[in-house]
Amino acid sequence: MKHLIQKGWRPTAVLILLFVLWELASRLFAIPVWLLPAPSDIWLEAINGWEQYNQHILSTILLSITGFTIGSSVGLLVAVALHLLPNVREAVYPLMILSQNIPIIVLAPLLVIWFGFGWLPKLIVIILVCFFPIAVSTMDGFRQTDRELMHYMKMAGATNGQIFRKVEWPQAIPSIFSGLKIAATYSVMGAVISEWLGANKGIGVYMTLASSSFRTDRVFVAIVLIMTMSLLFFGVITQLEKRTTKWKQEEDESHG
Amino acid sequence: MAKLSIEQLEKSFDGQHILENLSFKVDEGEFVSILGPSGSGKSTLFHLIGGLYTPDAGNIILDGKTINGKKGSISYMPQSHALLPWRTILENVMLGGEIAGKKDTKRAQEMIEKAGLTGYEHAYPSQLSGGMKQRVSFIRSLLSPQHLICLDEPFSALDEFTRLEMQHWLLSIWEKHKRSILFVTHNIEEALYLSDRIIILSNKPASVQKEIILPFSRPRQEDIMLTEQFLQYKRDIYRALKFMN
Numbered sequence: 104m105k106h107l108i109q110k111g112w113r114p115t116a117v118l119i120l121l122f123v124l125w126e127l128a129s130r131l132f133a134i135p136v137w138l139l140p141a142p143s144d145i146w147l148e149a150i151n152g153w154e155q156y157n158q159h160i161l162s163t164i165l166l167s168i169t170g171f172t173i174g175s176s177v178g179l180l181v182a183v184a185l186h187l188l189p190n191v192r193e194a195v196y197p198l199m200i201l202s203q204n205i206p207i208i209v210l211a212p213l214l215v216i217w218f219g220f221g222w223l224p225k226l227i228v229i230i231l232v233c234f235f236p237i238a239v240s241t242m243d244g245f246r247q248t249d250r251e252l253m254h255y256m257k258m259a260g261a262t263n264g265q266i267f268r269k270v271e272w273p274q275a276i277p278s279i280f281s282g283l284k285i286a287a288t289y290s291v292m293g294a295v296i297s298e299w300l301g302a303n304k305g306i307g308v309y310m311t312l313a314s315s316s317f318r319t320d321r322v323f324v325a326i327v328l329i330m331t332m333s334l335l336f337f338g339v340i341t342q343l344e345k346r347t348t349k350w351k352q353e354e355d356e357s358h359g
Numbered sequence: 360m361a362k363l364s365i366e367q368l369e370k371s372f373d374g375q376h377i378l379e380n381l382s383f384k385v386d387e388g389e390f391v392s393i394l395g396p397s398g399s400g401k402s403t404l405f406h407l408i409g410g411l412y413t414p415d416a417g418n419i420i421l422d423g424k425t426i427n428g429k430k431g432s433i434s435y436m437p438q439s440h441a442l443l444p445w446r447t448i449l450e451n452v453m454l455g456g457e458i459a460g461k462k463d464t465k466r467a468q469e470m471i472e473k474a475g476l477t478g479y480e481h482a483y484p485s486q487l488s489g490g491m492k493q494r495v496s497f498i499r500s501l502l503s504p505q506h507l508i509c510l511d512e513p514f515s516a517l518d519e520f521t522r523l524e525m526q527h528w529l530l531s532i533w534e535k536h537k538r539s540i541l542f543v544t545h546n547i548e549e550a551l552y553l554s555d556r557i558i559i560l561s562n563k564p565a566s567v568q569k570e571i572i573l574p575f576s577r578p579r580q581e582d583i584m585l586t587e588q589f590l591q592y593k594r595d596i597y598r599a600l601k602f603m604n
C-alpha cells in the first residue's frame with residue numbers, strides 16, 4: 104500500500120491537474136455540452152443516469168467474461184497441442200502471427216452476415232481477440248527453455264511428459280499471464296465493438312444510443328465504464344499472477 | 360569390476376572430430392578428474408555418458424551393461440547450476456528422485472542441513488548466492504538414485520575463496536558417501552586436490568593424453584596443496600598441457 108502511494112502520487116496529481124484544466128476551459132470558453140462536456144457534467148450524469156445504464160453493464164460484463172474464458176481456454180489448448188506437435192506448429196504458427204494483423208473491426212460485419220445478430224457472432228469476436236495473445240505468448244513461454252536445464256532433465260531420464268510438466272509448463276506461466284492480461288483488456292473492447300454491430304443491451308448499445316442523440320456526456324460515461332471494467336479485469340488477473348508466481352517476484356527483487 | 364568403462368569412444372559433430380579413440384575406467388568409489396582445455400569435448404563426453412547423444416563408435420559400459428544412448432543411468436551436475444527457478448530449494452533437491460519415481464523428503468532435509476543450508480529449504484534459487492546454488496545443485500545429484508555422479512566444472516563460475524571452500528565441502532561430503540565421481544575441470548590444482556586419479560585429455564580431437572594416479576591419502580588435508588610433491592605434480596601436468604598447444 105505504501106509502495107502504491109509512493110509510486111502513484113505523481114500520475115494522480117497530473118490526472119487531477121488535467122481534470123481541473125479541462126473543467127476551467129469548458130467554463131471559461133463556454134464550450135457547449137454536446138461538443139465537450141465538463142468533467143462535472145460527466146460526473147453528474149454518471150450519478151443521475153444510473154437507471155439508464157445499469158442494465159447495460161451486467162450484459163457487457165457477462166459477454167466479456169464468457170468470451171474471455173472460452174477464448175483463453177481455446178488459446179491455451181491450441182498452444183499446448185501445437186507445442187507437442189512441432190511439425191504442425193511449424194505449419195500453423197506463421198499463419199497465426201499473420202492472422203493477428205487482421206483488425207477485428209473488418210471481421211465483425213462478416214460474422215454478422217454469417218451468424219446473424221444473436222449472441223454467437225459477438226462471442227466469436229471476443230473469442231478471436233482473446234485467443235491470439237494467449238496462444239502466441241504461451242507458445243513463446245514453452246520455448247524459452249534453458250539448454251543446460253534441458254540437458255539435465257534428459258540425462259536424468261525424464262520423459263517428454265515429465266519435461267513438459269516439470270519444466271516447460273511452469274516456465275511458461277509468466278508468459279501465460281501476460282497473454283491473459285492482454286486478453287482481458289481486449290475482451291472488454293471486443294464486447295463493446297460487437298455490441299455496436301447490433302444488440303439490444305450492453306455498454307456498446309448505450310454508447311451508440313448516446314452518440315446518435317448527441318448526449319456526449321453519456322458517451323463519456325460509457326468510456327469511463329469501459330475503462331473501469333478493463334482495469335478491474337486486469338487487476339484481478341494481476342492479483343492471480345502474484346499469487347501463482349511468487350518465485351518470479353523474489354527473482355525480480357534480488358536482481359534490482 | 361570397473362564401475363564405468365569408456366571403450367574407444369568416437370564422436371564427431373558436423374564433420375568435426377571431437378572425441379577420438381577415448382578409453383578409460385572409473386572404479387567403484389573412485390574420484391576421477393578429467394582435465395582438458397576449453398572446447399576439447401569434456402561436456403560432450405558427459406552428454407554421451409548421459410545418453411543425450413549416441414557415440415559414432417565405441418562403448419560406454421556402466422556396471423557391466425552397455426548404456427550407449429540410454430538416458431537416466433547417471434547422476435549429472437551441469438556446468439551451470441540448472442536449478443528450477445520456480446521450485447524451492449527442497450523441491451529442487453528432490454528433482455532427481457522425483458523423475459525416477461522415488462521422493463525422499465526426510466533424506467533431502469538431512470542433506471540440506473549437512474550442506475549448511477538450514478533455513479533455506481523454502482527459499483527460491485534466486486535468493487541464494489552462487490556458491491549456495493552450486494551446493495544445492497550438488498546435493499541434487501547426490502540425492503539422485505543413480506550411483507555414478509558426473510560433475511561438469513561445478514566450481515568454475517565461483518571466486519577463488521568460495522571455490523576453495525566448496526572443494527573442501529565437496530570432499531567432506533563425498534568421503535562419507537563414497538560414490539563414484541567423474542569430475543570435469545580445467546583447473547589443475549582442483550583436480551590434484553580432489554582426485555584419486557587424473558585423466559588429461561588432448562586437444563581436438565580429444566583422447567587420453569596422460570593418466571596420473573595420485574598418492575595423497577584420504578581424508579585429504581588442505582595443506583597438501585603447499586607440499587613439494589603437490590607442486591611437482593602441478594608442474595608435470597602444466598607441462599603436459601602446454602606441450603599440447
Ligand SMILES: Nc1ncnc2c1ncn2[C@@H]1O[C@H](COP(=O)(O)OP(=O)(O)OP(=O)(O)O)[C@@H](O)[C@H]1O
Pocket residue numbers: 372373377395396397398399400401402403404438545
Ligand atoms: N550438439 C552439438 N552440435 C555441434 N557441435 C557441438 C555440439 N556440442 C558440442 N559441440 C562442439 O564440440 C566441441 C567441444 O565442446 P564441449 O562443450 O564438449 O567442450 P568442453 O571441453 O566442455 O569445453 P568447456 O571447457 O569450455 O566447457 C566444441 O567445439 C563445440 O562447438
Ligand SMILES: [Mg+2]
Pocket residue numbers: 401402403438511
Ligand atoms: Mg564444458
